[in-house]
Amino acid sequence: YYTSIPGSCNFETQDQEWTTxxxxxxxxxxxxxxxxxxxxxTGQTDPxxxxxxxxxxxxxxxxxxxxxxxxxARIITTKFxxxxxxxxxxxxxxxxxxSRHTGVLKVYTVEEHGTDILMWSSSRNEENKW
Numbered sequence: 001y002y003t004s005i006p007g008s009c010n011f012e013t014q015d016q017e018w019t020t021x022x023x024x025x026x027x028x029x030x031x032x033x034x035x036x037x038x039x040x041x042t043g044q045t046d047p048x049x050x051x052x053x054x055x056x057x058x059x060x061x062x063x064x065x066x067x068x069x070x071x072x073a074r075i076i077t078t079k080f081x082x083x084x085x086x087x088x089x090x091x092x093x094x095x096x097x098x099s100r101h102t103g104v105l106k107v108y109t110v111e112e113h114g115t116d117i118l119m120w121s122s123s124r125n126e127e128n129k130w
Contacts (some may be wrong), residue, residue, distance in 0.1 A: 024076065025075065038058045
């Protein structure tokens with residue numbers, strides 16, 4: 001259901017085409033990048049498929065095991081969204097289970113003058129699932 005909603009993305013693209021297809025871009029000022037995978041990338045507890053029911057396979061990930069504390073990987077929307085009063089929703093699934101290398105996942109909005117406003121964050125997932 002969710003993959004048919006305008007603005008949704010399931011990352012079933014070739015190589016780095018997800019940035020164009022999904023309306024996202026890698027931040028050129030960050031320390032490392034997000035990538036696409038369809039299997040475990042860093043260990044035995046990693047997901048072997050994405051969350052999309054039925055046919056989804058690929059997901060966006062960062063491998064934090066080779067990073068230092070304070071490094072960040074950041075993606076940015078390429079489209080501006082108009083201000084709204086309680087009607088804008090961001091929905092996503094994440095996997096951050098049982099790794100000492102796991103950092104913090106944060107979602108920001110940027111107000112009209114460029115200030116980042118933290119909307120949500122998580123430092124780990126309590127269960128070994130999406």
